[in-house]
Amino acid sequence: MFFKTKLALLSASALIALSSPVAYAEQAAPMTAPKATGAWTDASLSADARADAAVKAMTQVEKLTLVFGHFSTNAPWQTGGSKRFEFPKGGLPDSAGYVPGIERLGIPAQWQTDAGVGVATQRSPTPRERTALPSGIATAATWNSDAAFAGGAMIGNEARLSGFNVQLAGGMDLLREPRNGRNFEYGGEDPLLAGVITGNEIKGIQSNHIISTMKHYAFNGQETNRFTMDHKIGDQAGRQSDLLAFQIAYEIGDPGSVMCSYNRVNGAYACESNWLLNQVLKTDWGFKGYVMSDWGATHSTVPAANAGLDQESGWAFDASAYYEGALREAVNNGHVSTARLDDMARRILRSMFANGLIDDPVGGDVATTIDYAAHGKVTQGDAEEGIVLLKNTGILPLAKSARTIAVIGSHADFGVLSGGGSSQVYAKGSKRFDGEGPDGFPGPLTYYASSPMKGIQARTSAKITYNDGKDVKAAARLAASSDIVIVFATQWTGESFDAPDLSLPDKQDDLIAAVAKANKKTVVVLETGGPVVMPWLARAGAVIEAWYPGSSGGEAIARVLVGEVNPSGHLPATFPASADQLPRPKLDGDAAQDGDPNTHQHTDYDIEGAAVGYKWFDKKSLKPLFAFGHGLSYTRFAASDLKAEAAGKGLKVTLAVKNVGPMDGKAVAQIYVAPVADAGWEAPKRLGAFAKTSLKAGESKTLSLSVDPRLLATFDSASKTWTVKAGDYKVMTGNSAGDITGTVTVHLDAQTLDVRGK
Numbered sequence: 001m002f003f004k005t006k007l008a009l010l011s012a013s014a015l016i017a018l019s020s021p022v023a024y025a026e027q028a029a030p031m032t033a034p035k036a037t038g039a040w041t042d043a044s045l046s047a048d049a050r051a052d053a054a055v056k057a058m059t060q061v062e063k064l065t066l067v068f069g070h071f072s073t074n075a076p077w078q079t080g081g082s083k084r085f086e087f088p089k090g091g092l093p094d095s096a097g098y099v100p101g102i103e104r105l106g107i108p109a110q111w112q113t114d115a116g117v118g119v120a121t122q123r124s125p126t127p128r129e130r131t132a133l134p135s136g137i138a139t140a141a142t143w144n145s146d147a148a149f150a151g152g153a154m155i156g157n158e159a160r161l162s163g164f165n166v167q168l169a170g171g172m173d174l175l176r177e178p179r180n181g182r183n184f185e186y187g188g189e190d191p192l193l194a195g196v197i198t199g200n201e202i203k204g205i206q207s208n209h210i211i212s213t214m215k216h217y218a219f220n221g222q223e224t225n226r227f228t229m230d231h232k233i234g235d236q237a238g239r240q241s242d243l244l245a246f247q248i249a250y251e252i253g254d255p256g257s258v259m260c261s262y263n264r265v266n267g268a269y270a271c272e273s274n275w276l277l278n279q280v281l282k283t284d285w286g287f288k289g290y291v292m293s294d295w296g297a298t299h300s301t302v303p304a305a306n307a308g309l310d311q312e313s314g315w316a317f318d319a320s321a322y323y324e325g326a327l328r329e330a331v332n333n334g335h336v337s338t339a340r341l342d343d344m345a346r347r348i349l350r351s352m353f354a355n356g357l358i359d360d361p362v363g364g365d366v367a368t369t370i371d372y373a374a375h376g377k378v379t380q381g382d383a384e385e386g387i388v389l390l391k392n393t394g395i396l397p398l399a400k401s402a403r404t405i406a407v408i409g410s411h412a413d414f415g416v417l418s419g420g421g422s423s424q425v426y427a428k429g430s431k432r433f434d435g436e437g438p439d440g441f442p443g444p445l446t447y448y449a450s451s452p453m454k455g456i457q458a459r460t461s462a463k464i465t466y467n468d469g470k471d472v473k474a475a476a477r478l479a480a481s482s483d484i485v486i487v488f489a490t491q492w493t494g495e496s497f498d499a500p501d502l503s504l505p506d507k508q509d510d511l512i513a514a515v516a517k518a519n520k521k522t523v524v525v526l527e528t529g530g531p532v533v534m535p536w537l538a539r540a541g542a543v544i545e546a547w548y549p550g551s552s553g554g555e556a557i558a559r560v561l562v563g564e565v566n567p568s569g570h571l572p573a574t575f576p577a578s579a580d581q582l583p584r585p586k587l588d589g590d591a592a593q594d595g596d597p598n599t600h601q602h603t604d605y606d607i608e609g610a611a612v613g614y615k616w617f618d619k620k621s622l623k624p625l626f627a628f629g630h631g632l633s634y635t636r637f638a639a640s641d642l643k644a645e646a647a648g649k650g651l652k653v654t655l656a657v658k659n660v661g662p663m664d665g666k667a668v669a670q671i672y673v674a675p676v677a678d679a680g681w682e683a684p685k686r687l688g689a690f691a692k693t694s695l696k697a698g699e700s701k702t703l704s705l706s707v708d709p710r711l712l713a714t715f716d717s718a719s720k721t722w723t724v725k726a727g728d729y730k731v732m733t734g735n736s737a738g739d740i741t742g743t744v745t746v747h748l749d750a751q752t753l754d755v756r757g758k
């Protein structure tokens with residue numbers, strides 16, 4: 001497999017003539033000058049007023065300091081003798097980025113860390129050890145905004161206590177491509193679900209008085225050719241899909257920063273797309289924070305600055321120090337206005353003031369005070385709610401009468417898999433197994449020391465025997481002689497590469513098929529980055545999707561298997577029956593061209609437009625392997641009394657949900673909406689609202705949900721309005737997008753909403 005590294009990007013672009021960058025040290029603010037005071041120090045003023053005052057007091061050099069980000073890694077792999085990769089004085093080791101502060105004005109530096117599942121460390125022999133949440137797609141599978149907030153609050157606390165005040169979290173590109181290597185970092189395929197989950201994670205992170213990003217903006221839908229790929233998408237389709245997800249997350253989470261992505265969109269690099277940055281984000285949505293580039297995603301000075309990029313990040317990865325000397329010259333000769341440089345600095349400062357970075361500064365690395373026990377509970381709780389029971393013929397929860405249990409494969413005797421790349425968090429005891437995964441980025445292929453097998457053993461008196469699954473015949477023999485078999489299968493995905501297909505790698509399908517043939521009481525536990533196909537499904541007695549379940553994930557899996565936890569996760573993405581069902585049966589691009597800046601590969605997202613995931617399957621009448629929203633429980637829930645009425649410009653929906661089975665559990669109410677007559681929607685139906693609720697056995701609750709009017713509307717690009725057509729609409733409830741159990745019809749009057757959906 002070919003792995004594209006950040007350094008490879010640099011060496012590829014090193015052929016391009018460089019301007020002579022001024023070193024960061026020459027540019028930094030004078031550290032010895034006495035501290036100036038002014039209105040920006042007045043905490044009673046608004047963040048806007050304080051940022052205005054600070055910008056007024058700043059010199060041009062100071063403004064330029066704020067917009068120019070350094071890579072902050074001192075690891076041996078980056079000592080190429082290049083000035084670019086020098087560790088910046090003041091930076092935190094092995095971290096993603098550093099932007100010096102303006103000491104004279106009391107403005108602290110920005111210490112930036114990856115990412116969405118916790119405090120990551122750049123590849124290093126001595127990584128910091130922190131708590132890892134389950135992957136983003138696992139948190140989306142909880143359908144629980146409180147769990148997303150709690151996870152965000154927990155990792156934000158660890159970031160803060162590790163000395164960071166900017167967390168590069170909030171990954172949320174819609175899952176258009178099940179093979180995308182970074183699906184695990186994102187929130188699934190639906191704009192409402194991804195927006196609500198990621199928005200709440202961002203809110204949780206920022207509750208620690210630090211900034212979170214929202215990324216990668218936008219349409220960063222695959223890793224193959226990620227630095228050059230041009231994704232084509234129309235304005236309406238974009239606003240009703242990926243951009244709607246970002247818009248919802250922005251409204252909920254109010255991120256201090258948005259990270260523009262590597263790829264091109266409609267011909268322009270995302271970090272110099274006037275449409276994405278100036279128009280949609282800043283003007284239409286009213287985003288007041290700053291746009292930072294991804295590491296290596298800045299490609300120019302004047303076009304980027306004028307299109308809305310406020311901060312060049314990790315400049316070492318770019319072909320040139322675009323936002324250093326070149327930006328100063330561009331401002332001095334008028335190609336970028338002074339007002340625009342002020343705007344860039346103001347936006348950065350505003351987010352720093354608004355999020356408390358100045359009034360409640362981080363206090364350096366005091367990670368010794370992290371409450372790892374409490375944080376372990378948070379990540380475990382998230383994992384427990386995100387695990388999806390896909391199939392169960394009745395063999396789960398594990399029978400107490402089982403005398404022998406075979407546990408097979410995927411290092412289940414040691415722990416659980418995590419996703420790879422810049423978001424990699426190293427938890428205490430993490431391990432790479434010899435010969436597994438690449439030596440360099442996006443490795444190391446890392447397992448967390450949380451063993452599902454040990455978790456099961458602690459909860460049963462059955463004799464457990466482990467088999468590593470490498471010898472299929474031996475595994476099948478063990479399976480045949482055991483009362484119950486639990487076979488674990490993993491799919492390692494990571495930043496910079498896509499899965500070649502939808503199959504489990506390393507012939508694990510053969511292993512599962514052989515084991516399930518030997519013993520029909522076989523439970524399959526999947527740890528994958530996203531959807532996979534399951535050729536052995538008919539033979540399996542039960543299947544659970546555990547995703548990458550985080551640093552306490554083994555314990556979570558064990559508790560679900562034995563029935564201490566009733567599974568309540570639901571798929572945030574469709575599992576296709578085969579790649580032929582996808583808008584692009586073959587992945588676009590050519591991995592062999594990764595790293596070549598002169599390639600211009602295209603992907604046509606207008607094929608599906610806004611009909612992403614289940615919407616595409618509905619529109620094309622395709623039957624997936626498992627539908628969006630699917631997820632079983634050890635109890636049964638029944639929905640009744642579904643009612644819907646127009647409320648404001650949207651809808652109010654009520655329904656009763658009853659736990660009619662034997663065990664306490666958590667139900668997810670899924671509300672889908674659809675126009676009765678054609679209303680120009682991208683697909684037959686959309687998820688309109690959802691809610692998760694706990695129900696004791698026999699208990700019933702009435703839930704009240706509202707449907708955002710944008711989910712009943714289409715976007716009109718010419719007038720920049722959302723319009724709801726007058727007519728009858730079906731409001732449906734169901735167990736998944738493919739299993740609707742109740743429908744009512746409601747009449748809606750025509751509505752026009754502004755670009756923000758008001």
Ligand code: BGC
Nearest residue numbers: 006096114115168294295422
């Ligand atoms: C990734 C970003 C990450 C950045 C800093 C890039 O390679 O795409 O998600 O935040 O590196 O490490």
